[in-house]
Amino acid sequence: MEDPTGNPENLVFPEREMLSVDETKQFIEERKYFDLKNLLADSLAPDIVEIIESLDISEQVIVFRLLSKETAAEVFSLLDHDAQEELLANFGEERVKAIFEEMDPDDLTELFDELPDKVVRQLVRLLPPAERSMVNRFMGYPEDSAGRLMTPEFIKLRQHISADEAIAKIRRIGLDKETIYYSYVVDEKGKLIGTVSLKDLLLAPPDRKIEDIMTTNFVYAHTHDDQEEVAGLLAKYDLTALPVVDHDQRLVGIITIDDVVDVITEEATEDIHKMAGMEAPIDSYFGTGFLMLGRKRVLWLVVLLVLSYLSSVVLKHYSDILQIVVPLAFFIPMLTGTCGNTGMQSATLIIRGLATGEVELKDFFRVLSREILMGLFLGIVLGLLSFIRARFVDINPFIGIAVGIAVFISVIAANMIGAILPLLLKKLKIDPAVSAGPFITTIVDVMSLILYFEIAQVVFNLR
Amino acid sequence: MEDPTGNPENLVFPEREMLSVDETKQFIEERKYFDLKNLLADSLAPDIVEIIESLDISEQVIVFRLLSKETAAEVFSLLDHDAQEELLANFGEERVKAIFEEMDPDDLTELFDELPDKVVRQLVRLLPPAERSMVNRFMGYPEDSAGRLMTPEFIKLRQHISADEAIAKIRRIGLDKETIYYSYVVDEKGKLIGTVSLKDLLLAPPDRKIEDIMTTNFVYAHTHDDQEEVAGLLAKYDLTALPVVDHDQRLVGIITIDDVVDVITEEATEDIHKMAGMEAPIDSYFGTGFLMLGRKRVLWLVVLLVLSYLSSVVLKHYSDILQIVVPLAFFIPMLTGTCGNTGMQSATLIIRGLATGEVELKDFFRVLSREILMGLFLGIVLGLLSFIRARFVDINPFIGIAVGIAVFISVIAANMIGAILPLLLKKLKIDPAVSAGPFITTIVDVMSLILYFEIAQVVFNLR
Numbered sequence: 001m002e003d004p005t006g007n008p009e010n011l012v013f014p015e016r017e018m019l020s021v022d023e024t025k026q027f028i029e030e031r032k033y034f035d036l037k038n039l040l041a042d043s044l045a046p047d048i049v050e051i052i053e054s055l056d057i058s059e060q061v062i063v064f065r066l067l068s069k070e071t072a073a074e075v076f077s078l079l080d081h082d083a084q085e086e087l088l089a090n091f092g093e094e095r096v097k098a099i100f101e102e103m104d105p106d107d108l109t110e111l112f113d114e115l116p117d118k119v120v121r122q123l124v125r126l127l128p129p130a131e132r133s134m135v136n137r138f139m140g141y142p143e144d145s146a147g148r149l150m151t152p153e154f155i156k157l158r159q160h161i162s163a164d165e166a167i168a169k170i171r172r173i174g175l176d177k178e179t180i181y182y183s184y185v186v187d188e189k190g191k192l193i194g195t196v197s198l199k200d201l202l203l204a205p206p207d208r209k210i211e212d213i214m215t216t217n218f219v220y221a222h223t224h225d226d227q228e229e230v231a232g233l234l235a236k237y238d239l240t241a242l243p244v245v246d247h248d249q250r251l252v253g254i255i256t257i258d259d260v261v262d263v264i265t266e267e268a269t270e271d272i273h274k275m276a277g278m279e280a281p282i283d284s285y286f287g288t289g290f291l292m293l294g295r296k297r298v299l300w301l302v303v304l305l306v307l308s309y310l311s312s313v314v315l316k317h318y319s320d321i322l323q324i325v326v327p328l329a330f331f332i333p334m335l336t337g338t339c340g341n342t343g344m345q346s347a348t349l350i351i352r353g354l355a356t357g358e359v360e361l362k363d364f365f366r367v368l369s370r371e372i373l374m375g376l377f378l379g380i381v382l383g384l385l386s387f388i389r390a391r392f393v394d395i396n397p398f399i400g401i402a403v404g405i406a407v408f409i410s411v412i413a414a415n416m417i418g419a420i421l422p423l424l425l426k427k428l429k430i431d432p433a434v435s436a437g438p439f440i441t442t443i444v445d446v447m448s449l450i451l452y453f454e455i456a457q458v459v460f461n462l463r
Numbered sequence: 464m465e466d467p468t469g470n471p472e473n474l475v476f477p478e479r480e481m482l483s484v485d486e487t488k489q490f491i492e493e494r495k496y497f498d499l500k501n502l503l504a505d506s507l508a509p510d511i512v513e514i515i516e517s518l519d520i521s522e523q524v525i526v527f528r529l530l531s532k533e534t535a536a537e538v539f540s541l542l543d544h545d546a547q548e549e550l551l552a553n554f555g556e557e558r559v560k561a562i563f564e565e566m567d568p569d570d571l572t573e574l575f576d577e578l579p580d581k582v583v584r585q586l587v588r589l590l591p592p593a594e595r596s597m598v599n600r601f602m603g604y605p606e607d608s609a610g611r612l613m614t615p616e617f618i619k620l621r622q623h624i625s626a627d628e629a630i631a632k633i634r635r636i637g638l639d640k641e642t643i644y645y646s647y648v649v650d651e652k653g654k655l656i657g658t659v660s661l662k663d664l665l666l667a668p669p670d671r672k673i674e675d676i677m678t679t680n681f682v683y684a685h686t687h688d689d690q691e692e693v694a695g696l697l698a699k700y701d702l703t704a705l706p707v708v709d710h711d712q713r714l715v716g717i718i719t720i721d722d723v724v725d726v727i728t729e730e731a732t733e734d735i736h737k738m739a740g741m742e743a744p745i746d747s748y749f750g751t752g753f754l755m756l757g758r759k760r761v762l763w764l765v766v767l768l769v770l771s772y773l774s775s776v777v778l779k780h781y782s783d784i785l786q787i788v789v790p791l792a793f794f795i796p797m798l799t800g801t802c803g804n805t806g807m808q809s810a811t812l813i814i815r816g817l818a819t820g821e822v823e824l825k826d827f828f829r830v831l832s833r834e835i836l837m838g839l840f841l842g843i844v845l846g847l848l849s850f851i852r853a854r855f856v857d858i859n860p861f862i863g864i865a866v867g868i869a870v871f872i873s874v875i876a877a878n879m880i881g882a883i884l885p886l887l888l889k890k891l892k893i894d895p896a897v898s899a900g901p902f903i904t905t906i907v908d909v910m911s912l913i914l915y916f917e918i919a920q921v922v923f924n925l926r
Contacts, residue, residue, distance in 0.1 A: 042680055043680075044680065044682070044700060046699045046700055046701075167665075170665065171665050171666060174662060174665065174666060175666060180661075180662050180665070181644045181661070181662075198643075198644070198661065199637060199643050199644075202630075202633065202634050202637065202643070203634060203637060203638060217505055217506075217507065219507070234724070235721075235724045235725070235728065236509050237507060237509055238509075238721040239721075240703060240720065240721070257703065257720050257721070257724065258698075258701040258702075258703070258720070260724070261697070261698045261720070261723070261724060261727060262698070264724065264727050264728060264731075265698070265727060265731070265819060268727075268728070268731035268735070269815050269819065271735070272731075272734070272735055272738070272811060272815050273811060273812070273815070275735070275738075275739075275811075276738075276807050276808050276810075276811035277804055277807065277808060278808055278811070278812075282812070284816075284821055285812050285813070285815075285816040285821055285822055286816075286821065286822070286826075286829070287821075290833070290836065290837070293837070294837060294840050294841070297805075297808050297837070297841065298840070298841060298844055298845075300804075301801065301804055301805060301808070301841065301844075301845055302844065302845070302848060304800065304801065304804055305797060305800075305801050305845060305848055305849065305852065306848075306852070308796055308797040308800050308801070309797075309852060309855070309856070311796040311797065311800075312793040312794055312796070312797060312852075312853075312856045313856065315792055315793040315795075315796075316790070316793050316856055316857070319789050319790065319792075319793070322789050322792055323786075323789045326782050326785050326786045326789075327779070327782065329778055329782075329785055329792040329795070330775040330778040330779050330782070331775055332778075332792070332795050332796065333771055333774040333775070333778070333795065333796075333799050333908050333912070334768060334771040334772075334774065334775060336796050336799075336800075337767065337768075337771050337774075337799075337904065337908065338764065338767065338768050338771070341740055341763075341764055341767055341904075342764060344739050344740065345739050345740060345741055345760050345764070347739075348735060348736060348738075348739035348741070349736070349739075349741075349745070349748050350748070352732050352735050352736070352748075353747075353748040353749075356728060356732065358747055358748055358749065358750075359748055359749070363749075366749070370753070373753065374753070374756070374757060374760070377757050377761070378757070378760065378761060378764065381761055381764075381765065382761075382764055382765070382768060385765060385768055385769075386768065389768065389769070389772060389775075390775075392772070393772070393775045393776065393779055394779070441800065445796050445800070449796070
């Protein structure tokens with residue numbers, strides 16, 4: 001199928017026939033359940049999720065009835081927590097059981113985390129005992145830890161079997177495993193001693209022993225490691241799966257790259273929200289309730305408003321000079337704005353560098369020396385421009401001089417504060433993303449205003 | 464290995480023995496090249512990269528000489544562009560050839576993209592003819608497109624062979640392929656007609672034909688699709704590899720999830736930098752030259768400074784009332800700050816929602832109605848607080864009234880502008896991430912100042 005426009009939006013899936021919401025609604029209305037069932041069987045789970053999100057709850061329940069057990073569990077896992085909760089309330093007990101049986105323990109744990117305790121207690125009852133104890137163990141790991149992210153469905157091998165025996169085992173048990181492309185070698189105590197890829201197994205001589213094929217210099221995580229670190233390991237070492245061990249070094253699960261893709265997106269979202277002065281995590285814009293979102297937003301706005309008390313106090317302190325030289329007030333937004341923007345830039349560079357691992361605490365002096373130079377450069381450009389700009393608004397050249405010098409010095413300082421504060425917070429084990437919005441603007445506002453009026457006093461000889 | 468502290472930093476790799484920079488330097492100094500070579504052979508490429516980054520160029524060249532051809536190419540691909548360029552200048556022609564031969568075409572293309580044209584012309588000459596034409600074709604795709612990201616090293620199967628024949632073929636040719644876990648089925652014209660996983664091949668009866676095993680409802684991309692969209696597809700459909708076809712639907716490459724992980728991180732970084740008012744992309748903090756980084760930072764700072772001319776004009780316009788009621792100036796930073804923060808919050812929520820695909824243009828009215836309510840809530844809380852806060856600084860209650868009302872109305876408006884502007888820019892096909900910093904603060908500053916002084920004129924009866 002040619003597309004001469006080269007427009008990417010036209011190019012994606014030009015011929016994948018997808019069931020639409022309207023078609024689905026029509027099939028349901030006309031009770032053509034058999035046809036709908038066949039069409040759903042040909043659809044991919046993420047596409048079914050998009051359809052379900054636009055259906056009424058009664059239609060949703062019908063669609064679920066028409067899905068295979070596996071697809072039903074997959075689709076259910078991909079829905080918003082709100083949608084999941086509503087469906088659970090509308091499903092019969094048998095259907096809930098069937099879906100839970102097919103769901104991965106990590107998805108179940110995530111679901112139970114979001115539901116009210118009372119509901120969870122009722123639901124856990126519906127699980128088969130083995131899965132119940134699994135979910136309970138998963139829920140014992142800290143939120144956002146490797147333990148929560150992992151799946152226990154991996155392939156375990158012993159070191160003494162041959163490549164061909166291993167492949168036979170994988171063919172036998174592979175169907176239910178999260179990945180068959182990596183197998184994990186454990187000793188008699190369950191301790192992880194090596195990893196082996198299906199590629200290596202297939203390409204090795206059939207009678208070669210696992211212990212001679214496996215990699216012993218493998219990367220792994222512990223159950224309590226933070227998911228962001230885990231994501232970093234998978235990204236850094238280009239892995240598609242990472243084994244997770246407990247405190248005794250026993251293999252308890254694996255984390256696959258597809259789960260990590262979601263983590264990376266989530267963590268970036270969290271940082272972005274924090275940097276804009278919001279309490280994180282806000283998992284989703286529409287999925288977060290109005291009151292919850294309001295609370296997460298208003299908190300920092302109030303803190304910042306209260307902190308800006310300081311800038312008012314500073315201005316009040318200089319009210320005499322402001323009274324005499326009113327035009328000084330014209331440049332307050334420009335001064336605080338320019339310095340705030342500069343500090344925000346350097347803070348953002350360092351915060352993001354810390355998040356991606358490029359900048360580390362040991363780079364402190366490297367950052368310092370770089371930002372001293374950068375501050376000088378920005379200070380000169382912006383100071384000069386402010387001076388010129390002030391001359392356009394007000395004919396008094398002394399105001400321009402006060403503005404220019406204040407911007408020059410404040411920009412250098414703001415740039416430095418923006419770069420150093422995230423590193424200091426990181427050192428104090430506080431999330432540096434929080435520093436960008438609140439602290440920097442407040443500090444920079446107060447500092448630049450004091451400088452501005454002190455310089456003005458000198459320039460206008462008002463001391 | 465137990466770790467009772469539960470501190471994740473202690474838990475990662477407690478027993479992986481890694482070669483250190485100091486050890487490497489010492490081996491080189493003592494000319495113990497054989498020992499170093501053995502230790503390097505046991506190291507993972509990303510760990511070698513970290514060592515190399517701390518070595519002098521002459522030491523770097525020695526380390527490269529001790530690496531296997533494959534590892535050398537892998538390590539080289541992972542280095543910064545600056546480091547790559549320096550190494551190329553210090554390598555002999557033979558070494559460059561050896562490394563280029565082992566590098567993936569997508570990595571080569573990326574490298575050539577960053578180097579000066581003159582250098583590229585010399586280097587392309589060193590490639591074997593087949594690879595030269597491949598790189599030239601790759602460089603014909605737009606930057607950040609699927610064509611640039613893909614690798615041509617995938618397994619191609621015909622539909623008429625059996626599962627066992629396919630497995631035998633994979634065993635034979637799999638060693639050089641980017642993944643053996645997915646194979647792609649093409650017809651006689653090279654058109655992609657299906658995909659089949661190694662899992663399905665292994666679990667199918669050995670004589671079953673590929674056409675009866677393959678998935679025909681597969682997801683794929685076109686060479687010109689944007690890498691961000693491609694990343695979205697892999698994430699949405701939980702894929703580990705995505706086939707890429709040309710305009711004639713012929714299979715030309717695959718994109719694997721590990722490349723996409725980098726894209727997701729890069730795109731998030733780009734958005735974060737843009738939102739902080741910097742020109743993107745800034746691929747790395749230390750890796751970007753001082754002048755380049757300075758240029759990317761100063762541009763928007765200058766634009767914002769020039770735009771803040773408007774706020775000065777507004778203030779000048781109201782200089783009479785400012786002269787009479789000087790305390791009005793005390794609250795300017797609080798007013799513009801609070802409104803700017805509010806607008807930044809709603810803008811950030813929508814920009815990130817658009818980036819992750821949760822918010823779409825069709826949600827315009829849903830966003831609008833949500834943010835009207837949210838603006839009212841925030842306006843009431845912040846307006847009241849500003850009124851109270853103003854009373855603490857200045858005893859004149861009329862100023863508090865003017866501040867409170869101005870904050871109340873401006874917060875509602877700022878919140879709305881922040882939410883709508885990204886959607887409008889998206890509609891106009893401008894990157895919405897650009898709107899957060901520059902436009903919103905400027906608009907909000909001017910608007911809130913006008914409101915403030917208009918209200919003050921009424922309250923103080925100064926018209």
